[in-house]
Amino acid sequence: MIHEELPKLTDFPYGLIAITASKTPKMASILHFCGYMHPPTEEDIKTLELELDIDEEFGLVGRINKDVFVVVAPKDIVERCTANVENHAVKIH
Numbered sequence: 001m002i003h004e005e006l007p008k009l010t011d012f013p014y015g016l017i018a019i020t021a022s023k024t025p026k027m028a029s030i031l032h033f034c035g036y037m038h039p040p041t042e043e044d045i046k047t048l049e050l051e052l053d054i055d056e057e058f059g060l061v062g063r064i065n066k067d068v069f070v071v072v073a074p075k076d077i078v079e080r081c082t083a084n085v086e087n088h089a090v091k092i093h
Contacts, residue, residue: 012082015073016040016048018060031068032058033081045070 012035022028034048053064060068073081 012036014039015078015081016045016070017073017077018052018068018070021067021069031060033073035082040072
């Protein structure tokens with residue numbers, strides 16, 4: 001059996017972030033980061049919104065598209081979110 005090596009968190013070149021609503025973009029807080037190997041699509045955004053809105057583990061139930069929004073992460077944010085993490089394998093779903 002051939003085992004494909006799973007990507008490391010630091011390998012993701014794209015991402016989505018869940019941020020708090022703010023009239024000043026620089027004041028928004030990043031509440032969640034999700035890395036992608038491909039540019040995120042509208043379907044990826046909708047899927048993450050649903051997951052964050054129904055899974056109590058994230059602490060965002062009922063807040064999605066009210067005061068928390070999922071957006072494509074700019075490259076510098078992706079780099080910051082992946083730069084200081086342990087380089088461990090991640091589950092791909």
